[in-house]
Amino acid sequence: MNRPINLRIPGPTPVPPQVLEAMARPVIAHRGPEAKALMDRLRAKLRQAFQTDHEVLIFTASGTGGMEAAVANLLSPGDRVLVVSVGVFGERWVDLANAYRASVDVLRYPHGFPFVPEEVAAQVQRGGPYRALFVTHNETSTGVANDLGALAQALAPLGEARPLLVVDAISSLAAIDLQTDAWGCDVVVTGSQKALMTPPGLALVSVSPRALAAAERATNPRFYWDFRRMHRDAVEHKQTSFTPAVSLLQALDVALDLLLEEGLPHSFRRHQELADFFRNGAADLGLEFLAQAHCRSNTVTALLPPQGMAAEALVKRLRDEFGIEVAGGQGPLKGKVFRVGHMGWVSREDLQAVLDALRIILRT
């Protein structure tokens, strides 16, 4: 497979040849029997990938569309919500909740730090009642993985009084363990273009019975994003409410086979091992991490540029001289970090190439 660019940004990620081939298959009728069979396969496989017994809705959108769908369906204007933000994507929940006129409390942590589950639970108890709690599982802007399992445990004593738990798992799902049902996640959002090894264009959104009940009650306007209609159409008619990106569905079908044949536990372990390999190599080069040691993400690493070198210059040299595409910093982190993705279809050789290039750049 000819790969002219070593695509090492944290999404979109490289797509395996079998998945690319599926993209090139003839387009099918979106209401025909073939599409219904495809939808049924996808629904079953997505449940496995999300570790849920409930429905995973498929929207033609980027990941942010799935996030907006969650906000539009769960909230009414004036609802009190808590957002836990550890970086740029946490702030996206703040912006979305504000756009839908929620009353937003924010619990913020400095860049490079994860949330502290006990503090989040304490804020829920002290500051609530909140309709919903919005969190980021893996903060792609800082390379921090939050301990969602521990948060679920900390919230468990609240029982049915706990707020709806809404998780941005766009850069973690399929690569880092996320037990949607066991951890009481009401809505989990991911995108096709990160660890799912599929081109961008699909937002995948799991909905618990509690989330569906909230969607019945909520008064925020929504049409394209309506969970109620999408859920009904998926369950009763095995289709999406509107024309889906059928080529992407065909691609995701193949990508999920690859994932499930590998097995989720193996995928989690592989991502851990590749991340360790890359982190050890970066540390050996004397590079410093933005994220604290105990919370470093297994899907993306944020590194500080070496002394005297601008992050943007480093990104440009990697691209121009080595054919390696890494990402710079986002928002307030622009110029302060560069980020290397290691999720989805990635090999040790892909990461060794980044380390080799960095070694040469550091020497010159």
Ligand SMILES: *Cc1c(COP(=O)(O)O)cnc(C)c1O
């Ligand atoms: C990539 C990403 C998003 C945004 O997804 P889009 O597909 O660009 O809308 C949101 N949250 C996290 C954590 C991400 O990594």
